[in-house]
Amino acid sequence: MTSEVAAPADSDAQNARFRRSWYWYDWANSAYVTTTATVLLGPYLTAVAKEDACPDLAEGAKCLTNLSVLGVPVDPGSLVPYTVTAATILSAIVLIFVGAIADRSPRPARLLGGFAWVGAAAASLMFFLVGSNWQLGVGLMMVAAVCLGSAQVVYDSMLCRIAGPDDRDAVSSRGWALGYLGGGLLLALNLALVTLRPFGLDTETAVRVSLLSAGLWWALFTIIPVKGMWDLRGVERPEVAREAGVVGGSVRQLWDTFRELRAFPQTMLFLLAYLFFNDGIQTVIGVSSLYGAEELRFTQQQLITTILLVQFVAFGGALLFGRLAGRIGAWRSVLLSLVLWTVTVGLAFLVPEQAFLPFIALGVLIGVVLGGSQALSRSLFSQLIPKNREAEFFSLYQAMERGTSWFGTLTFGLVHQLTHSYRWAIIALVVFFVLGGVLLAKVDVRKGILDAGNELPRVV
Template sequence: MAEVTAATPVDAAPPPSTKRERTGWYMYDWANSAFQTTVITVFLGPFLTTVTELAAGCALGADECDGRVSPLGIGIAAGSFYPYLISLSVLLQVFVLPVVGAIADRTPRKKWLLAGFAFLGAFATILFAFVTGDRYLLGGLLFLVANISFGAAFVVSNSFLPQLANPDDRDKVSSRGWALGYLGGGLLLLLNLVAVTLLSQDGNDQRTLDLARWSIVSAGVWWALFTVLPLLWLRDRPVVVTERVGPRGNVLTDGFRQLGGTIRHLKAYPLTLYFLLAFLVFNDGIQTVITLASQYGTEELKLEQDTLIITILIVQFLAFGGALGLGRLAGRIGAWKTVLLSLILWTGVVVAAFWLPAKEPVPFMILGACIGIVLGGSQALSRSLFSQMIPAGKEGEYYGFYEISDKGTSWLGPLAFGLVFQLTNSYRVGIVSLVFFFVVGFFLLLAVPVRRAIVAAGNTPPRVL
C-alpha cells in the first residue's frame, strides 16, 4: 500500500469555530469537574481511607489507626493506600495517555473518542455504589479505571483548543472553560453539602460513610449527563497529518505509529519538551495539594467533613473568579509571567499549610481562599500556553504527555507524601516535601524561552507572552 500524506494541508486554516461550539467545549469542563471536585478533592480520600482502615481491622470512627493491609501481598499502612493508588494510576497513564492522544490526532471522529472515555469513567464512578464494608480493593480498581478514563477524555478535550481559538484568544478561551468547570464542580459540591448537612447524624459514622459514597456516585451521574452537551455542540475537524506515516492501517495502529515517530523525533522540539518538564514538576505539586487536601484536613487537622466541603466550595467559587481574573492579567502581562507569579503564591500556600493549627476550621478556610485565587488561573494559562508550542497535527499526542500531571493526576508528590507518612506517621511532615515542586518548577519555567519555543513549533506567537 502506498504511503499516505496529509489529509488536510498543514498550512490550511482550520474552519472557524462558532460560539455554540466553544460553549460545547466549555461544557465538558463543567461535566468532568464534578469528578475532580466531589470525588478526588473531597470525598474519595477520606472515604477510601476509611474503607481501607476497616479492612485493616480498625474500628469505624477511630481517631488513630496503625493497621495494615496487603493488596497483592504487599503490606502497607492503611493511611498510605490512597496516595500509593494515585501514584499507580499516574504510572499507568504514562503509558495510556500519549497513545490516546496519538489516536485522537488520527481519527476524524474525535468527539466520539471523547464520549467513549468520558462515559467509561462516569460508569466506573457510579459503580462506587457497591464499595461497601471493607471492599477497599474494589474501590481501588474502580478509581484506577475512572481516573485513567478521566485523564484520557481530558487529553481529547484539550486537543480541541488550538482548533477553537487563534493564538491571541487561547488564554481567554482556556480560562473561560476552566472557570466554568470550577463553577459546575462547585455547584454539585454545594448540593452534596446540603445533603450531608441534612441527612448526617451525630455519632453515626456509618451514615456519614454512606453519604460520602453516594456523593461520589452523584459525580458519575453528573459527568455522564453533561457530557451529552459537548457531543451535541462540538464538531469533528479534518485530520491534519504533518508527515508521511507509511501504509495506512486503522486509527489504532496509525496512532501507535504516529506516537512512535514522535518519540523518535522528540529532539526536534526541545523547548516544548523543556516547558513540559517544568509543567510536570510544578503541576505535580498543585495536583498533590488538591488531591490530598481533604485527607490532610481529616487525618492531621482533625476537621469535620462539613468544614472540608465548605472550604472546597470556597476554593471552587473563588477559582471561577480567579481563572477569569488571571486570564485578564495574562492579557496584559502575558501568560508566562502570570504563571510564574502564581507559583510564588503556591509556595506560600504550602508553607502556610504546614503551620495550620489542628481542629481550627477558620485558618483552613482562609488558606482555601488563597488557593482558589491562584488555582484556576495557573492551570488554565498553562494549558493555553502549552497549546502554542505544539506542532500542527500533534495536539492530542502532546496533550497526552501533558495530561500525565494534570486534572487530578500527579505522581511524585503523592508518592513522596505517602513515603513520608509511612516513615513518620505524620501528614504535617509530608506537606513540607511539596515546596520542592513549586520552587524547582518555577526556575525551570523561568528558563524556558517561550517565544522561541512557539516559533520553533511552527506557530505564530501571541502579541503578549
C-alpha cells in the same frame, strides 16, 4: 506529499459555536474531580481501608496495622496516594497511545464521549463501596483516573482547533472557570445532603449517594460537548504511516513524536517544568481533604464547605489570571502563581489542629491561584506544539495532568509512612513548586513558539 487535514473551523460563527460546546466538558468532569477525587473519596476510602486493617480502632486513634496489597505492606493512610501513583503509571503508558489515536480520529468528539462515559460509569459504581471492600474502591478509582486523563487529552487538543493564538488564554481560562462553577454547584448540593441527611440517610449512605451523583453529572453533561462538537473534524491522515491503519499507524506516529520532540527543546523544558509543578498542584488538590480530616481533625462538613469556597473563588481566580495573562503574558502569570503556591504549602504546614478560620483563609488563597495556574499552563503549552499533532503532544502533557500525579503522591505517601505525620508529607511538596518554577523560568517561550511553527501571540 501533503497531509489531508481539516480546518479547525470555517467561520467565526462556527468557531464560536464549538467554543460554547467545548466549555461544557469542564463543567461536566469537574463534578467528579471536586466531589469525588478532591473531597469525598480520599477520606472515605481511607476509612474503609482502616476498617479492614483495624476493625476495633478507637475514634481519633492512629491505625498502625498495614494492609497487604499484592504482598506489599501498605499503611491504610497511604493507600489513596499510592493508588493515585499507580493510576499515573498506568496513565503514562495509556495516554500517549490515546493521543496518537486521537490525532488519527475523524471525529474527536466521539473519542471524548467514549472515554468520559466509561469514566463516569466507574465513578457511579463507587456507590457500591461499602464495609471493608477497599479493593473495589482502588479498582474504580484507577479506571476513573485513566478515563479522565484520556478524555482530557482529546478535550485539550481541541483548544488548538477552536481558538487562535491571541484567544487561547481567555478561552482556556473561561473553560476552567465554568468547571469550577459546575463542580462547586454539585458540591453545594452534596454538602446539603451530607449535612442534613434527608430521608433518614446515614452519613455513609449520604457520601455514597454523593459519589453516585458526581458520576451521573459527568455522564449527562458530556452529552453537550459531544453533540455540539460532533462536526469538528480531526486529522484523518497524518503524514506519518498513513497506510498502516489506526493501530499500527498510531504506534509508528507515536515513535515519530518522541523523535520529533528533540527538535523542540523549549517544549521539552516546559514539559519537565510542568512535571514538577503540576505534580505539586495535583497532589495538594488530591490530599487536601485527607490532610484536613486526618491531621487537622476537621469534620466532613467543614471540609466540603472549604472545598466549596475554593471552587467559587477559583471561578473568579481563573478569570482574573486570564486577564492578567492578557497584560503580562501566560508565562509570567504562571510563574507568579508558583510563587503563591509555595507560600500556600508553607502556610498549610503551620495551620493548627481544628483551627478552621486559618484553614478557610488558606482555601481562599488556593482558589485564587488554582484556576490561573492550570488554565494558563494549558494555553501556554498549546502555543509550543506543532499543528496537526496536538493530541499526541497533549497526551504527554496530560500524563502529568490533574488527578494523575506521580512523584508528588508517591512522595506524600512515603513521607507519611515514614513519619506518621501528614504535616511533614505536605511540606515536602514545596520542592515540586520550587523546581518547577526554576525550570519554567528557563523556558524561552518566544523561541519555543517559533520553533513549533506557530504564530506569536500579541503578548508573550
